[in-house]
Amino acid sequence: MNRFKLIDAGRILLLVVAVAAVALPLLWVALASFKTPADLNQPGILWFTPTMANWTEVLSSDIFAAVGRSVLVATITVAIAVVVGSMGAYSIARFSTGGSLSRFGILAAQVLPPAVLVFPFLSVAYMLRLNGTLVPIIFSHLSFVVPVVTWFLIGFFAAVPKEIEEQARVDGFGRFDTFRLVVLPQVLPGIGAAAIFGFTLSWNDMFYGLILSPSNSTILPVAIAGFNTFRGVELGPMSVAILIAIIPVVIASFFVQKRLVQGISGGAVKG
Amino acid sequence: MARVTFDNVVKKYGDNTIVKGLDLELPDGAFTVLVGPSGCGKTTTLRMIAGLEPVTSGSIRIGDKDVTTLEPKDRDIAMVFQNYALYPHLTVRENLAFPLRAIHVNRAEALARAEAVATTMGLSELLDRKPKDLSGGQQQRVAIGRAIIREPSVFLFDEPLSNLDAKLRVEMRTELLQMQRRLGITSLFVTHDQEEAMTLSDFIVVMRDGEVAQQGKPKDVYDKPNSTFVASFVGSPKMNLLEGTFSAGKFVSESGLTLAVAGVAAGTKILGVRPDDIVLEVGGKSASRGRVGVIELLGPRAIVQVDAAGHSLTAVVEASRMDGIVEGAEVGVSIRPGSHHLFDIATGLRV
Amino acid sequence: MKFQNAMMAPLLSVMAVAVGFPLLYSFWLGFTSYQLVSGGVTDFVGLDNYIRVLSDPDYWASLSATATYVFLSVTFELIIGLTIALALQSQKWFTNFTRSFLLAPMFITPIAVGLMFRFFLNDQLGAIPYYLDQVGLSYDFFGSGRALISLAFIDVWQWTPFMVLLLLAGLESIPKQPVEAARVDGANRFYIFRRVTLPMLSPILIVAVLLRGLDALKVFEYVYATTRGGPGIETKTIQYLTYQNGISYFRLAEASAMAFILLIIVMGVIVLLFRRLERVNVR
Numbered sequence: 001m002n003r004f005k006l007i008d009a010g011r012i013l014l015l016v017v018a019v020a021a022v023a024l025p026l027l028w029v030a031l032a033s034f035k036t037p038a039d040l041n042q043p044g045i046l047w048f049t050p051t052m053a054n055w056t057e058v059l060s061s062d063i064f065a066a067v068g069r070s071v072l073v074a075t076i077t078v079a080i081a082v083v084v085g086s087m088g089a090y091s092i093a094r095f096s097t098g099g100s101l102s103r104f105g106i107l108a109a110q111v112l113p114p115a116v117l118v119f120p121f122l123s124v125a126y127m128l129r130l131n132g133t134l135v136p137i138i139f140s141h142l143s144f145v146v147p148v149v150t151w152f153l154i155g156f157f158a159a160v161p162k163e164i165e166e167q168a169r170v171d172g173f174g175r176f177d178t179f180r181l182v183v184l185p186q187v188l189p190g191i192g193a194a195a196i197f198g199f200t201l202s203w204n205d206m207f208y209g210l211i212l213s214p215s216n217s218t219i220l221p222v223a224i225a226g227f228n229t230f231r232g233v234e235l236g237p238m239s240v241a242i243l244i245a246i247i248p249v250v251i252a253s254f255f256v257q258k259r260l261v262q263g264i265s266g267g268a269v270k271g
Numbered sequence: 272m273a274r275v276t277f278d279n280v281v282k283k284y285g286d287n288t289i290v291k292g293l294d295l296e297l298p299d300g301a302f303t304v305l306v307g308p309s310g311c312g313k314t315t316t317l318r319m320i321a322g323l324e325p326v327t328s329g330s331i332r333i334g335d336k337d338v339t340t341l342e343p344k345d346r347d348i349a350m351v352f353q354n355y356a357l358y359p360h361l362t363v364r365e366n367l368a369f370p371l372r373a374i375h376v377n378r379a380e381a382l383a384r385a386e387a388v389a390t391t392m393g394l395s396e397l398l399d400r401k402p403k404d405l406s407g408g409q410q411q412r413v414a415i416g417r418a419i420i421r422e423p424s425v426f427l428f429d430e431p432l433s434n435l436d437a438k439l440r441v442e443m444r445t446e447l448l449q450m451q452r453r454l455g456i457t458s459l460f461v462t463h464d465q466e467e468a469m470t471l472s473d474f475i476v477v478m479r480d481g482e483v484a485q486q487g488k489p490k491d492v493y494d495k496p497n498s499t500f501v502a503s504f505v506g507s508p509k510m511n512l513l514e515g516t517f518s519a520g521k522f523v524s525e526s527g528l529t530l531a532v533a534g535v536a537a538g539t540k541i542l543g544v545r546p547d548d549i550v551l552e553v554g555g556k557s558a559s560r561g562r563v564g565v566i567e568l569l570g571p572r573a574i575v576q577v578d579a580a581g582h583s584l585t586a587v588v589e590a591s592r593m594d595g596i597v598e599g600a601e602v603g604v605s606i607r608p609g610s611h612h613l614f615d616i617a618t619g620l621r622v
Numbered sequence: 623m624k625f626q627n628a629m630m631a632p633l634l635s636v637m638a639v640a641v642g643f644p645l646l647y648s649f650w651l652g653f654t655s656y657q658l659v660s661g662g663v664t665d666f667v668g669l670d671n672y673i674r675v676l677s678d679p680d681y682w683a684s685l686s687a688t689a690t691y692v693f694l695s696v697t698f699e700l701i702i703g704l705t706i707a708l709a710l711q712s713q714k715w716f717t718n719f720t721r722s723f724l725l726a727p728m729f730i731t732p733i734a735v736g737l738m739f740r741f742f743l744n745d746q747l748g749a750i751p752y753y754l755d756q757v758g759l760s761y762d763f764f765g766s767g768r769a770l771i772s773l774a775f776i777d778v779w780q781w782t783p784f785m786v787l788l789l790l791a792g793l794e795s796i797p798k799q800p801v802e803a804a805r806v807d808g809a810n811r812f813y814i815f816r817r818v819t820l821p822m823l824s825p826i827l828i829v830a831v832l833l834r835g836l837d838a839l840k841v842f843e844y845v846y847a848t849t850r851g852g853p854g855i856e857t858k859t860i861q862y863l864t865y866q867n868g869i870s871y872f873r874l875a876e877a878s879a880m881a882f883i884l885l886i887i888v889m890g891v892i893v894l895l896f897r898r899l900e901r902v903n904v905r
Contacts, residue, residue, distance in 0.1 A: 007811065011709045018706055018724055021779070025742050028749050032741075040747060080636065088633030095626035102630075104896050109641050111836040111888060115864040115881040119874045120647035123656070143640040150633060166323050167356035169343040172373030172421070175625045181372075185360040204731035206843050207861075211869060221731045225846065235741055242734040249729040254722040 026246070033239035040235050054236035063241060066223035073134055073219060074202035077141040081149040081198050082191060089153035090179055094165075103154075109147035114207045117143055121212055132214045140208040145198045152197060156190030157183070196252050203249065220245055273334035273424040273457055274299045275320060280329030282315055282481075289315050291481040293329070297459060298474055302451050305461045306468035307478035308504070313461045314429060316478070320459065321350050321427055333424055344373060349418035350427040354434060355410045357402035363389070363413050364398040370421045384420060392416040408439050415447070419454065426451070426458040432467065444471055465505050469493065477501050495612075499619040502543050502612060508574055508585045511549065513542045514616060528580035529559050530604070532611050540622060543612035549586035550605045551575065553595035557603030563596060579604050652879035671879035680855055681863070681880070687770060688859045692838040694774035695781070696831055702778065703785025703830075708815075710786065711793050721790075728783040736847025739776045766853045773844050773857055781837070785830055792826030793819075825898070832895040836888055860884055 032040060034050035091097040098105075117140065125136040160183050168178040184191075206221035213219055218226075224245055227238035275297040282290035290312045297303045305313045318324040320331060322343035330339045338346045349370070358366050367385035376384070389395050392412045402410055411431060418426060428447075432440045448471060451458050462468055468475055469489050476486040485492050485501045496502035502510045515524035516539050522532045524542075532542065551563075561579030573593055577584045584604065588596060596602060613622045623631075652672065655665045675681050710721060727735070743763040745751045754761055763772040800822065804814045842861040845851060851858035851866070858866075864884070868877030 011712065014705060014709050015713070015720060015724075018709075019720065022724060022727055024749075025738050025779070028742055029738050084632045084636050087629045091626045091629035091633075097626045097630050100896070100900060104892075105637075107896065108889065108892050109637060111833070111892060112641070112645075113840045113861060113881060113884050113888060114842075115840075115861050115868075115877070116648050116885050117641065117644040119651060119868055119878050119881070120644035123647070123651070123874065124644075139640050142636060143644070146633070146636055146640065161356070163352050163354060163356040164358065166321075166343075167350070167352060167358075168369075169323070170321055170348060170350040170427075171370040171417070172344045174342065174344055177373070179629070182358060185358075200729050204729070206731065206733045206846075207865075210846075211865070221733045221843075224731070224737065225733050227737070235747060238737060238741075242738055245734045246730050249731070250726045253726050253729045254718075 029239045029242050029246075032235060033243055035236060037236060054240050058237045058240040058244070063220075063223060063244065066218060066220045067244065069134060069213075069217060070203055070220040073137055073141060074199045076138055077145050077202045078149075078195050078198045080142060081146045082195055085146055085150035085194070086153055086157075086184070086187070086191060087179075089150045090157045090183065092150075093154045093157035094162075106147045106151050110144060110151065112143070114140075114144075118208060118211050121208070125212065131212075134213065134217075134219075136212040137208055137219065140212055141202045141205060145201050148201060149194045149198045152194045153187065153190055156187040160186045196255065200249055200252060274332075275425060275457060275459065276332040277316075278330045278332070280316075280319065280331060281327045282312070282319060282324065283327045289481055290319070293481075293483065295476065295483065295486070297457060299457055300455045301473040302448065302458045302460065302471060303474040303476060304468040304472035305459060305476050305478060306463065306465055306504075307484070309463060310480075311478040312481040313463075313478050317427055317429055317459060317461045320346075320425070321348055322346055347424045348427055349421060349423040349425075350429065351411075351414045351418050351431045353430045355402075355414040355431070357405075357410055357413055357417075359402055362399050362401055363394060363405070366402070366413055367394075367416050367420055370417060374421070388416045388420050391419075407435055408443065411435065411443065415450070419450070422454070422456070424457065426456050428458065428460040430462050431460075433462070433464075440467075447471070466507055469505065477504060479504075495621070496543075497621045499541060499543070499614045502614070506545060508546045508587065510612070511544045511546065511582075511584050512614075513544075513582060515539070515542060517542075524580065524582065526581040528582055528604075530606055531558075532606060533608065535611070535613065539616060541614040541616055541619070543614060544606050544610065545612075546574070546585045546587040548607040548610035549577075549584060550607055551577065551586055551588060551596060552603040552605070553600060554603070557605045559604045561602055561604045563598055563600045563602060566596070566598060577602065577604060648878045649882060651875050652882050654875045656875040667875075671876045672883070675876060675880050675883065680858070683855055684858050684860050684863045687855075687857060688839060688841070691770055691774050691777070691841060691859060692835050694771065695777035695838050696835045698774070698778045699782045699785045699834060700827070700831060703782045704789055704827075706782070707786045707789035707793055710790060725783045725787060727780045728787075730780065732780065732843035733847055735776060735780050736844040739772075739779070739844075740848045743772060764849055764853075766856065769849050769853060769857045773841070773848065776844050776848075777838060777841065781834060785834060788826065788830040788833070789823070792823055792830075796822045828898055829895070832891060836891060839884070839888065 033054050034052070035048055036051050036053065039048045092102055121136050121140050122131075125131040130136055164182055164186070165178050168182040169175070173181065204221060205219075206225060209219040209222045210225070213222060224238070224241045227234050227241050275295070277293045277295035280290060280293045281288065293312075293316065295316075305316060307313050315324055319326055320333075322338070322341060326339050330337055332338065333346060333348070358369060361369065364382060364385050367388055368381040371381040371384065386395070386398065389398055392415065394409065394412055394416060397405060397409060397413075402413070405413065411434075414431070432443055432447075435443060444467065460471060472489050474487070475489045475492050477484040477492065479500055484504075485497045492501065493505055496505060496510075499512055503512065513522075513524050513528065515522050515528070516537075517532065517535045518537045520531060520533045520535075522530045522535070522542050530542070551561075559579060561577040561584065564576040564578050564583070566576070567574040568590075571590050573588050573590060573596075575586045575588050575596060577586060586604075614620060615622050653666060653668060655667045655670075706724065710717075710724070713720060742748045743750055745762055745764075748763075751761065751763065762768060796819070800818050801814055804818050809817075840861050841859050842865065845857050845859055845862045849857045851862055860880070861884075864877050864880045867873045867880060
């Protein structure tokens with residue numbers, strides 16, 4: 001009995017340390033967002049008078065325009081990814097279309113270094129005179145969100161019992177109607193999780209955004225990087241910007257956690 | 272209401288021939304049961320009628336229409352699966368109404384018809400429940416109701432009673448039969464349970480290894496099985512089969528069991544006797560004697576196992592005639608006249 | 623068209639446009655002298671770009687730095703991740719909260735994480751150096767010889783949760799009977815872990831290491847946020863170097879060649895990973 005207690009205590013200690021390790025930098029940033037430049041120069045002080053100056057400065061800047069653009073890009077990317085990906089994932093899960101080649105292709109597309117694809121996007125954007133728009137970014141985001149979403153959904157589709165589809169076909173529905181009316185409702189939770197996951201991937205990208213978005217109307221991660229100027233330390237406002245990027249995503253992660261384990265089990269573990 | 276005809280239908284998976292040149296005609300409006308041991312091809316045959324399995328060669332007709340290449344939705348059939356396949360995201364009412372959506376019946380009429388069917392099946396109180404909140408028997412009723420609602424030409428049942436407990440199974444058998452009589456729709460029911468097959472069917476098809484072993488009215492198949500396989504498969508307890516020589520009104524087995532059997536041409540054959548046709552006499556004058564082994568009491572009857580000359584025979588004895596028949600007792604064994612079945616030793620076929 | 627192919631068609635079309643076409647174009651670019659400023663005028667220069675890249679010592683230094691980075695981060699992520707996953711598996715209280723909280727870092731945009739640590743570890747403004755100083759230790763996180771390690775540390779902070787996720791999924795999908803049987807047979811926890819759990823987990827461990835490793839290869843944001851390749855070229859990882867060539871110096875063609883070499887390395891690893899996955903499936 002004693003040995004059990006020791007291991008359990010160790011386990012809990014480990015988790016506490018882990019939680020603290022995650023929380024500390026975040027807390028520090030949160031605190032920093034309320035500090036004046038003077039206070040920021042003294043990392044040791046624990047008590048300080050909070051100021052809203054950083055918040056007002058950032059919130060009244062055009063950071064929300066950048067947020068809006070990130071939302072737009074992510075939404076369009078995810079919408080396309082879910083439609084295209086669910087159809088493809090269903091085909092792969094149910095019919096093993098393309099055999100190992102399709103699974104390989106999806107895996108490969110997920111791990112492609114962005115450096116390989118970005119220059120063609122840039123070049124074509126210029127050629128088609130789309131370099132002032134968000135279109136190149138959307139395409140570049142599709143290149144990694146679509147494979148991930150598809151891969152994620154394969155497991156969910158494979159879990160739908162074949163009998164339900166056969167029943168629908170016998171009940172008088174064609175194959176696509178069966179997919180639409182009977183199979184999709186079963187995988188809705190998986191699609192929700194995939195959408196959130198895909199949205200987060202798009203939301204977080206900076207590489208493509210840095211290179212492909214117009215300099216005066218950029219997406220959020222690039223805007224945040226903009227606070228990192230070598231001219232002076234804009235730590236306060238930067239902390240606010242970081243929090244704006246972090247908070248929605250951390251909240252989303254709470255909702256998605258359970259489904260993520262399910263999706264990864266379906267896709268990665270079972271190959 | 273339609274006949275179902277199979278014309279030399281073959282089904283292969285790669286090099287494996289599951290169904291070999293099947294020729295079948297299921298009578299219009301009848302309740303046909305397809306029965307056989309696992310792997311005989313009965314479920315594959317059913318699924319080919321449904322259109323869920325493609326046919327390798329041959330043709331299938333429903334009525335006069337060749338449906339061999341048609342999608343399931345174009346065949347005017349309904350099917351009930353072993354695990355009912357109810358749509359988990361829909362209520363009972365929506366499950367029942369679902370097939371009507373496929374033929375574009377308007378929503379109000381569909382729901383009204385769903386409620387009518389629910390009343391027929393005794394499901395009216397459950398209309399707003401989801402499948403996971405229903406018992407096995409209730410789920411099955413919903414599955415059947417969903418099959419009825421379109422009034423198709425053919426009903427297909429894939430072992431729908433196998434998941435129910437014994438008592439429920441017997442109840443549902445009766446309900447199913449009553450429903451089919453009322454609607455008069457050609458039905459094909461697949462099962463591995465020969466008792467179920469015998470009690471339900473107007474017409475029975477016994478399958479083995481992808482071929483039809485025997486088809487016909489249940490009574491005919493029971494009374495005149497055309498092979499040792501059918502003879503032992505149909506009827507419970509199993510028919511006793513003995514190999515031996517017939518001559519001069521007697522049957523003598525290899526190990527010396529002698530039985531009086533009149534009217535059989537001389538030669539070596541297989542003798543088949545149903546347990547009901549074996550007569551046991553305590554004391555008695557019969558030349559063949561045996562010792563009683565295990566007795567199973569079934570209320571009105573008893574299954575008595577008898578060891579005679581090295582053979583283990585099974586007999587069924589009326590409860591009223593069980594006096595003196597106890598474990599270890601010595602009994603005389605004889606066969607009711609005219610109740611014997613004869614099979615060729617080499618082929619197993621009836622002679 | 624067959625139903626299953628019709629269902630794949632939209633996916634394949636999008637992938638062809640978003641991945642297939644750029645891939646081919648990039649391949650072609652690597653053989654040209656294209657520069658964004660030249661306005662579309664390109665000469666075919668054969669393998670010149672590749673030769674130039676492969677004979678540049680800075681390129682090899684970059685590969686080496688990247689390899690070190692990947693090795694450090696993945697190793698620690700694996701060890702720490704496995705420990706946390708095991709701890710989480712037997713967790714009974716606050717399961718959802720702990721899991722969600724511990725998974726959170728992987729969802730944050732990497733540039734934000736990079737900037738966060740840039741200042742958290744900054745020798746003048748950061749909390750950690752300040753407290754280390756109080757205890758008498760002085761450690762320049764971004765100094766020579768240490769910057770790369772600090773970057774790996776940032777990677778560990780952000781991506782260990784991903785490892786935990788994969789390993790948790792793996793732990794929950796391996797059969798429980800062998801473990802129970804071993805326990806009934808009297809084995810102690812460590813023995814069970816080493817001889818029963820770990821072998822069953824090994825295919826998943828391999829997948830996790832390879833997935834994470836391939837992702838770590840692409841590190842860019844942390845470098846951009848903190849050291850910009852410095853001190854010197856110590857932290858000039860491959861993706862950062864490629865970015866510099868292409869965007870800062872406008873040498874798109876050369877950058878494409880650089881990227882493609884990396885692609886070949888990555889593809890090699892993927893084929894290996896895939897063979898391993900197939901073997902697991904067959905088993």
